[in-house]
Amino acid sequence: MAVGRPREFDPDQVVDAAMKLFWAHGYDGVSISDVTTATGVNRRSIYAEFGSKEALYERAVQRYRTGPGGYVVEALARPTARDVAEAMLHGAADTVSGDPHGCLTVDDGPGLAQMREATVHQIAKRFDDAVADGDLSGVDTLLLARWIAAMCQGIAIQARSGASRADLHALADVALAGWPGEARKAH
Structure with a gap:
């Protein structure tokens, strides 16, 4: 029996290196040659393992979602809807102010629009549960979920533009001041 080369x-x-490259430069800004340069793995081996740039990108996005982007899952498990929003916004501020700056999922790479939409619906579902529990009322939960997602994406864009971590957390706090019922509490 022949034994293949290990x-x-x-x-x-390779997935970790690709994740960082796609995070920093976007899908269109990264070539397989960039991945080979960053990893020292030749093009043929990368294609043999991953099949295509798009398949490598999909693996990199999944790694991001379970790694640096894992704050979303943690946020959705928080006990109140307000806690969910706070964890989402401050989690985004922490993640996108690292190196590289910005968010891998705020790009136009393959499948990201659908993934972002699915995340909005996960947040809305969590807010629906909060309404059913009496924790949240008088809101359109899908619209509120889109607002939280838009604030997180805006924080990512500000990070990419050079805003500091402290500034991003301050933006998160300003956004949270608009949480339903916050204005009534302030008076």
Whole structure:
């Protein structure tokens, strides 16, 4: 029985490197040559392992969602809708102010629009649960979820433009001042 050559690279390391490249430069700003330069793995091996740039990108996006973007899942588990919003906004501020700045998912890469829409619906579902529990009332939960997503995306754009982590957290606090019922509490 013939024994093949052992794999000369760790696919997870390639996915991590690709994630950082796509995060910094977007889908269109990264070529397989960029990945080979960053990892030292040749083009043929990358295609043999991942099949295509798009498939590598999809793996990189999944790595981002379970790694740096994992704050979304943690936020959705918070006990109140307000806590969810706070964890989303401040989680975004922490994640997007790292290196690289910005958010991998605020791009026009393959499948991202659908993924962002699915996330909005996850947030809306969590807010629906808060309405059913009596924690939240008098709101359009889908619209509120879109607002939170838009604020997180705006924080990411500000990070990419050079805003500091402190500024991003201050933006999150300003956004939270618009939370339903906050104006009534202030008076």
